[in-house]
Amino acid sequence: MKKIILCMMLAIFLSSCGYITTKEQIKIPEVHKGTQGAVLTFLKDMPPSELYEDRSFEAGIKIQNKGATDIRRGMLAIGVEEQQIITDGSADERFDLDGKSVFNPAGSQDILRFKIKTRTLGPQLEHYPTEITATACYQYKTEATALMCIDPDLTGMVKTKPCVVRKQTFSGGQGAPVAVSSVEPKMLFHEDAAKIQPEFYITLQNVGQGDAMMKDKVYDACTGKSLGTESWNIVELNAHLSETPLKCRPEKIKLTRETRVVCTLEEGIDKSQGAYTAPLSIEVNYGYRDRIVKKIEIKKITAKNI
Numbered sequence: 001m002k003k004i005i006l007c008m009m010l011a012i013f014l015s016s017c018g019y020i021t022t023k024e025q026i027k028i029p030e031v032h033k034g035t036q037g038a039v040l041t042f043l044k045d046m047p048p049s050e051l052y053e054d055r056s057f058e059a060g061i062k063i064q065n066k067g068a069t070d071i072r073r074g075m076l077a078i079g080v081e082e083q084q085i086i087t088d089g090s091a092d093e094r095f096d097l098d099g100k101s102v103f104n105p106a107g108s109q110d111i112l113r114f115k116i117k118t119r120t121l122g123p124q125l126e127h128y129p130t131e132i133t134a135t136a137c138y139q140y141k142t143e144a145t146a147l148m149c150i151d152p153d154l155t156g157m158v159k160t161k162p163c164v165v166r167k168q169t170f171s172g173g174q175g176a177p178v179a180v181s182s183v184e185p186k187m188l189f190h191e192d193a194a195k196i197q198p199e200f201y202i203t204l205q206n207v208g209q210g211d212a213m214m215k216d217k218v219y220d221a222c223t224g225k226s227l228g229t230e231s232w233n234i235v236e237l238n239a240h241l242s243e244t245p246l247k248c249r250p251e252k253i254k255l256t257r258e259t260r261v262v263c264t265l266e267e268g269i270d271k272s273q274g275a276y277t278a279p280l281s282i283e284v285n286y287g288y289r290d291r292i293v294k295k296i297e298i299k300k301i302t303a304k305n306i
Helices: 002-016 215-222
Strands: 038-042 050-052 056-065 071-080 085-087 092-097 109-118 127-150 178-189 195-206 211-213 234-241 247-249 259-264 276-299
Touching: 038 071, 038 127, 038 276, 056 071, 056 092, 056 127, 071 085, 071 109, 071 215, 092 109, 127 178, 127 195, 127 215, 178 276, 195 234, 195 276, 211 215, 211 234, 215 276, 234 247, 234 259
Parallel strands: 050 276
Antiparallel strands: 038 056, 056 109, 071 092, 071 127, 085 109, 127 276, 178 195, 195 259, 211 276, 234 276, 247 259
């Protein structure tokens, strides 16, 4: 019996070290893929579509992080038409949700509940249609990496090169609602004649269903405070070529349908180097707001519908 157990342990060890191979390959989940962050869903019949006046009920919302960034201290707020519905307790809650990972490819989720009460309808009203809104606001980031060709030979004197400078496009997102859709490299003359200056034109898009904002305004966005146009659709971008930081413009980036950011390696690259590939790392930081709406109808209590 001891020999059997020893053999089993040895087989597991050899397999983990790569000495035993199988025909089936393990598929690693693409964590940095997708266009979603927090996804909201009302629980079934929480609230129901039809409610009577002067009744208490619960609104239940499932919130799942389907992106690649961990959410810390996000806010989920419930919104109602206060003339007909009141919240019985807090109208907002905080939440923490881990993003997608190799060990948790679906991302983590939570369920938050809010106590709500309908008011008494006026004497002229038999029923009243209204809505309940659930809004999630949180900080998020997009990470993208591309191998770029750096070619100091601007005159084309070298005929055989290991790579070609070309635009790269990306589809399917990077596991976040704001996506890097393309990077276009350009090799330019430097003020130092012995160098060239690489520039990268990075295109950003809001590919999610919600709204981006300044990352420090997420709580204001969920509690109904006026942010003004200067806070909506504002993101921050940092980029590195290998480990060298790039200078990116504009410093204040406002998302439009397609927003272009220019990042420059100001120190330049020596012309004596041959063409080579280097990783361009891009990180975009922002706040984000997602919301869902449930239509309900409040009914008056009468002899007919009791």
